[in-house]
Amino acid sequence: MLLEVKDLHVSFHTYAGEVKAVRGLSYTLNKGEVLAVVGESGCGKSVSVQTVLRLIPIPPGEIKKGEILLNGRDVLKLSEKEMQKVRGNEVSMIFQDPMTSLNPTMTIGRQIAEVLTRHQGMRRVAAMEKAIEILTLVEVPNARERAHQYPHEFSGGMRQRVMIAMALACSPDLLIADEPSTALDVTIQAQMLDLLKGLQKKLQTSIILITHDLGVVANIAQQVMIMYAGLAVETGDLREVFYDARHPYTWGLMKSMSRLDLNRKRRLTPIEGVPPDLLNPPEGCPFADRCDYAMRVCREEMPELKIVSGNHGCACWLLHEEAPKVSRPELNGG
Amino acid sequence: MVRYIIKRFLISILTVWVVITATFFLMNLMPGKPYTGEKAIPKAIQENLNAKYGLDQPLITRYFIYLKNVSRGDLGMSMTYKNREVSEIIRDNFPVSADLGIRSLIFGVIAGLFLGVISALKHNRGWDSFSMLVAIIGVSLPSFIIGTMLQFGLGLKFSAFIKDLFNTDFQLFPIALWESPWHKILPSFALGLASLALVARLMRTSMLDVLNQDYIRTAKSKGLSYRTVVMRHTIRNAILPVVTILGPLSAAVLTGTFVVENIFAIPGLGKHFVQSVGMYDYTMIMGLTLFYASFLIAVNFLVDILYGIIDPRIRLAKGKI
Ligand SMILES: Nc1ncnc2c1ncn2[C@@H]1O[C@H](COP(=O)(O)OP(=O)(O)OP(=O)(O)O)[C@@H](O)[C@H]1O
Numbered sequence: 001m002l003l004e005v006k007d008l009h010v011s012f013h014t015y016a017g018e019v020k021a022v023r024g025l026s027y028t029l030n031k032g033e034v035l036a037v038v039g040e041s042g043c044g045k046s047v048s049v050q051t052v053l054r055l056i057p058i059p060p061g062e063i064k065k066g067e068i069l070l071n072g073r074d075v076l077k078l079s080e081k082e083m084q085k086v087r088g089n090e091v092s093m094i095f096q097d098p099m100t101s102l103n104p105t106m107t108i109g110r111q112i113a114e115v116l117t118r119h120q121g122m123r124r125v126a127a128m129e130k131a132i133e134i135l136t137l138v139e140v141p142n143a144r145e146r147a148h149q150y151p152h153e154f155s156g157g158m159r160q161r162v163m164i165a166m167a168l169a170c171s172p173d174l175l176i177a178d179e180p181s182t183a184l185d186v187t188i189q190a191q192m193l194d195l196l197k198g199l200q201k202k203l204q205t206s207i208i209l210i211t212h213d214l215g216v217v218a219n220i221a222q223q224v225m226i227m228y229a230g231l232a233v234e235t236g237d238l239r240e241v242f243y244d245a246r247h248p249y250t251w252g253l254m255k256s257m258s259r260l261d262l263n264r265k266r267r268l269t270p271i272e273g274v275p276p277d278l279l280n281p282p283e284g285c286p287f288a289d290r291c292d293y294a295m296r297v298c299r300e301e302m303p304e305l306k307i308v309s310g311n312h313g314c315a316c317w318l319l320h321e322e323a324p325k326v327s328r329p330e331l332n333g334g
Numbered sequence: 335m336v337r338y339i340i341k342r343f344l345i346s347i348l349t350v351w352v353v354i355t356a357t358f359f360l361m362n363l364m365p366g367k368p369y370t371g372e373k374a375i376p377k378a379i380q381e382n383l384n385a386k387y388g389l390d391q392p393l394i395t396r397y398f399i400y401l402k403n404v405s406r407g408d409l410g411m412s413m414t415y416k417n418r419e420v421s422e423i424i425r426d427n428f429p430v431s432a433d434l435g436i437r438s439l440i441f442g443v444i445a446g447l448f449l450g451v452i453s454a455l456k457h458n459r460g461w462d463s464f465s466m467l468v469a470i471i472g473v474s475l476p477s478f479i480i481g482t483m484l485q486f487g488l489g490l491k492f493s494a495f496i497k498d499l500f501n502t503d504f505q506l507f508p509i510a511l512w513e514s515p516w517h518k519i520l521p522s523f524a525l526g527l528a529s530l531a532l533v534a535r536l537m538r539t540s541m542l543d544v545l546n547q548d549y550i551r552t553a554k555s556k557g558l559s560y561r562t563v564v565m566r567h568t569i570r571n572a573i574l575p576v577v578t579i580l581g582p583l584s585a586a587v588l589t590g591t592f593v594v595e596n597i598f599a600i601p602g603l604g605k606h607f608v609q610s611v612g613m614y615d616y617t618m619i620m621g622l623t624l625f626y627a628s629f630l631i632a633v634n635f636l637v638d639i640l641y642g643i644i645d646p647r648i649r650l651a652k653g654k655i
């Protein structure tokens with residue numbers, strides 16, 4: 001087991017009150033596997049993964065509770081110095097917007113070499129050579145020349161390749177990619193994911209991939225976690241979640257995806273309604289207000305994550321033995 | 335980059351010419367003429383003087399003669415100091431002003447950067463409040479008030495106190511004049527405080543802005559130490575706006591020397607500049623204006639090049655012009 005997150009609670013203290021961004025999240029990730037995290041905007045995906053590297057700003061952020069075991073060590077108990085040895089070395093991260101994620105006044109090569117000098121004690125010249133090597137690996141053409149250029153001389157797709165190169169420089173155990181392709185053109189998105197997939201095969205790095213796009217998930221992930229309002233509502237192997245989804249929210253997401261293929265313009269409103277306000281999350285299931293199958297108990301009490309089969313877990317009252325039997329609606333209905 | 339420099343250079347020359355022309359004609363619009371002071375000068379003598387300085391010629395002719403002289407580096411004779419060339423006066427007095435100005439600027443910029451950085455890193459804590467208090471004092475109190483307060487507090491009272499205590503005549507903060515290095519402390523401080531305040535505030539804002547940028551988060555996610563994130567990634571980017579204002583700032587400091595020189599009785603060039611206007615000393619007005627203008631234009635020119643060196647984006651964009 002590479003990563004084991006147990007009952008993680010993260011809040012932000014704002015003027016309006018406490019935003020409970022992550023409210024008891026648990027998941028695991030095995031070595032060499034890809035975990036896709038899917039969910040609507042604002043459901044706490046970025047916050048939950050940034051907590052693994054302790055990158056959320058504290059204050060206003062606060063990690064209220066939980067454990068994050070990385071190779072058996074709880075990263076939440078590490079000192080800042082020890083944490084720095086984890087970042088970029090054992091676990092590294094790629095962010096959503098490659099246009100703003102690189103330092104504009106430093107050459108690409110140096111930004112990559114910096115990780116190597118920091119974690120592997122390399123000399124600058126050697127680190128630069130290695131940086132060029134890695135740039136070649138992520139398919140940046142003319143890497144030797146490009147290494148001496150600045151970020152503004154790179155396109156978005158090329159910058160994201162640089163980010164990937166930087167993240168992989170020290171061969172981390174885990175790569176966290178937070179919507180790595182969302183900010184890019186559709187054509188480049190596909191290239192980027194192919195690249196990630198290829199690298200993952202080659203280097204056997206575990207990946208946590210955050211995405212809005214279930215098509216991407218099917219293509220690359222072995223494990224899936226569906227998040228909603230700071231919680232995991234359904235988790236499991238790709239096949240289990242895709243072919244045997246149990247949560248109405250997952251159904252909704254899938255329905256919106258099949259619609260998306262028909263008509264790209266409708267991707268913005270996949271499920272009717274909006275997620276609950278994390279300032280005052282509801283007592284019961286956060287999805288109840290938008291759920292076609294909501295019962296009274298749904299509004300009163302939060303369902304536990306129940307094992308459906310194997311790795312497959314789902315937090316929904318419909319799985320309770322006393323609940324009415326509801327079957328998944330036809331996918332191509334919508 | 336080379337094309338950019340050449341272009342900037344030509345623009346600078348053009349600017350100098352505009353300054354000369356504007357000053358020349360504006361100056362001649364001033365009511366009054368040279369030698370029309372309190373004492374009436376006999377008409378014959380006045381005509382003689384006019385002829386000597388070429389003032390009997392029509393304005394346009396004088397303008398072209400002046401341009402011709404300036405292009406040969408000849409600023410002419412002063413009309414108030416007999417037999418002294420304007421360039422000679424500049425040569426004698428400017429080094430003192432420059433000394434004062436540069437000291438103040440260096441003090442202001444370095445201390446300002448320091449305060450700005452500290453205050454951004456210790457955001458909303460004691461240090462931050464202290465730095466911003468200094469900055470607000472510096473921005474709101476003009477140099478003549480600060481100068482006078484320093485003279486009174488440190489120059490007078492503190493010296494008297496030291497004298498009582500150690501029974502020595504040595505003055506750590508002399509009240510006026512420009513002799514030993516000790517004499518330079520108070521005026522440089524008085525003149526530099528405004529720049530300090532400006533730089534500190536600008537640097538603080540800029541640091542806070544950069545600290546919120548995505549690439550700082552990237553730098554942290556690489557596992558770099560706090561020190562490296564601040565020194566290598568934050569300050570270098572945050573300093574850019576400060577570099578941009580170095581030009582205007584040197585202008586402000588340089589023109590500010592007049593006031594401080596006056597208070598501390600420093601034999602700089604400022605006195606001459608102010609006097610020349612009251613005395614209708616045409617050649618002196620022209621010469622000093624031209625001198626200051628060229629100096630400031632040169633500073634701005636250097637700052638632009640410096641900026642290009644620090645910020646690769648500018649280098650490329652402007653190189654394409
Ligand atoms: N620095 C912060 N201060 C206050 N609230 C924050 C902060 N960062 C995140 N939040 C809140 O935490 C919640 C979860 O945010 P998060 O960025 O994790 O969402 P997300 O699932 O990544 O969404 P997206 O798909 O848009 O990236 C949001 O309600 C957000 O407002």
Ligand SMILES: [Mg+2]
Pocket residue numbers: 045046047178
């Ligand atoms: Mg996000």
